[in-house]
Amino acid sequence: MKNSLGHTLHTPAFSRLGWNTTTCGGSASTLPHDLSTLGEHLGTCQPIHPHLFALHCAADAMHGFVASRFVTTLVVIALLLGLTSWIF
Numbered sequence: 001m002k003n004s005l006g007h008t009l010h011t012p013a014f015s016r017l018g019w020n021t022t023t024c025g026g027s028a029s030t031l032p033h034d035l036s037t038l039g040e041h042l043g044t045c046q047p048i049h050p051h052l053f054a055l056h057c058a059a060d061a062m063h064g065f066v067a068s069r070f071v072t073t074l075v076v077i078a079l080l081l082g083l084t085s086w087i088f
Helices: 032-048 050-068 070-087
Strands: none
Touching: 032 050, 050 070
């Protein structure tokens, strides 16, 4: 593949990112059709995998809880580990 200057462009066999989200200098816009398609996709995925969806929601809730109380969580974990090692 060549660019507009005639230079050969190399495409890697794989990339670290799964997709490219740039707009190549244009403005980013969302079409109503894109939003409705996304809504349909989310509507069909959630009932198909209810256990994974519930697990994802629980993981998000735990992440929010731990992230907002990071130092306290570390202290509690350290206390539990110290108490456990002292008892056993």
